[in-house]
Amino acid sequence: MAAENEKSRLDDAARAGWLYFIAGHTQDEIAKMLQVSRASAQRLVSLCLAERLITFRLEHPIAACMELAARLKERFDLAHCEVVPADPAAPQATAGIAERCANLLDATLRSETPVIVALGTGRAVRAAVERVTPIDRPNHQIVSLVGNISADGSASFYDTVGRLADRTGARHYPMPLPFLMSSEDERNKMVRIEPIAKVKAIAAKADMRLVGIGQMDQKAQVHVDGFVTRDELFEMMRLGAIGEITGWAYDAKGRLLKAGTNKRLTSIPPDVPAKTSTIGAAVGTAKVPAIAAALNGRLINGLITDEATARAILER
Amino acid sequence: MAAENEKSRLDDAARAGWLYFIAGHTQDEIAKMLQVSRASAQRLVSLCLAERLITFRLEHPIAACMELAARLKERFDLAHCEVVPADPAAPQATAGIAERCANLLDATLRSETPVIVALGTGRAVRAAVERVTPIDRPNHQIVSLVGNISADGSASFYDTVGRLADRTGARHYPMPLPFLMSSEDERNKMVRIEPIAKVKAIAAKADMRLVGIGQMDQKAQVHVDGFVTRDELFEMMRLGAIGEITGWAYDAKGRLLKAGTNKRLTSIPPDVPAKTSTIGAAVGTAKVPAIAAALNGRLINGLITDEATARAILER
DNA sequence: GCCCCCGGTGAGCTATTGCCCATCGTTTGG
């Protein structure tokens, strides 16, 4: 008897679900049709959902992305995660994620109350600031997490902080330092000087950090851009470096290395685990180990990537 | 540009749909996530539905039934239609539809304001009244559409009206007449006599009619039950009879025949097209042509049947 | 046999949703 009632109840639940989701009736109408109170109709619809009698199928490339983002968020306990559809024409294209990063910056900067945004390295970050919608927010602050003088002493390679400040009217704080100093002592000396300490203090209060993630292999961006020499890169790789964020190299478990270039690096060191909103932006198969390590080591608590990369991270 | 905006809008719609139906967020939350007003989030969810980006799938036998019922309702412009799952163990079983008919009767009889229910022939109708939940409604009226004296002059074959009245305390009006009279003249004379005219007048005001549908073939119920002879049956078949409702034979287009037993029949003739609620109840492959004809001829405006029969009717 | 517990029920309150409308930006035609 119990089984029969159960079955009949599920039948009714299915009926209610059909009438609600497929036929598009209101629960009131369904209640009248099935001769029950509206409350019961609502329960039947709930039951239909709870028992998974009805399933939703979203036939759209976005669906897979949402699914991947949800899984990444869950797996790595992220505060924020976005996965954009992979562009089959250009698998490494940063266009997609740059757009999302820009959107995120837009959202953050739209705030009327003053916010502090910190920017790291990375092509996606550079592309993102270019796409930010101009808006007048003179009370915001934009701060750089990395030195903007390259190894050869030349001018800033790419002034993300300045560009973003242009678009918002915000005060901006580039870090007038070389990427690497010549020794640990010198680095320690430099980061204590007044203007740098001030930048550091502001960065520490940042409401949002947007950083790129670099892999530490022969094509490492820090080397390609001329910030570290081939020898320095190889040394870090020997020491176990698998990725870097704002130049800070970390190993496969996401632990910051305490040797090599990390000792001479002027960049503001990341919080471990990441505080407030620290969003990593990166795409590409080559970056998968670096991204995964950063996630595991909690160097970041947010991620913006593409479908292919997201899938690869989850399948590791 | 237009195409790109369009695409991006659909992407957002898909995102919104995913967040709403799959992740279970409210539209307010989605609005915040997508950085739009709640109204826009609502529009995106609507769009997702309208564009059929999302589909609902109900994995339950009931789903097919609901679908068939909706199609029958649409195709034949029915006021009411129910399709019950076919019982594979007993394809002709009336149990399923009887339960639904009983439910319908329950619903009608539950009314506090007086209602008039008219009953026709059919096993499903008989079974239905047996399943009606007892309820005290002395002001209701139950009226028979057919004579309850069989050809051999014996007592009522099965007193549906009386049974239903027992269960409700309603006044009941059986029709104290033989099913067939010996001639057209005699029939016309009988139906004018006071008690019969009164039954007829009540029946004309019925709020709901529940009738069986019989096929006119060698296994016709009217013959099996002994109401018409083999010769009479064959004559009607020659005249084109394909089905009958309360004994009234009709052809493949649902037109009442004006000859044969129809001229001697005492049953109250059906309204064409059916007025108020006239529900046919029938299952079985053999009855498909009869049911389809009744639907096409608008002899009924409601149908209760099973899945297999519904499918067969729609596939004709 | 009696009582407790569980699952179900409907009332009623609040959150959520759907939709209308005034407004505004954008596009198209003159």
Next chain:
DNA sequence: CCAAACGATGGGCAATAGCTCACCGGGGGC
């Protein structure tokens, strides 16, 4: 280049849905 027309937007309101609560009735344990 302007104006009209169209479409999208967000506020606001009425309808709808979700949920909590107190209550009821049946089934099993003591």
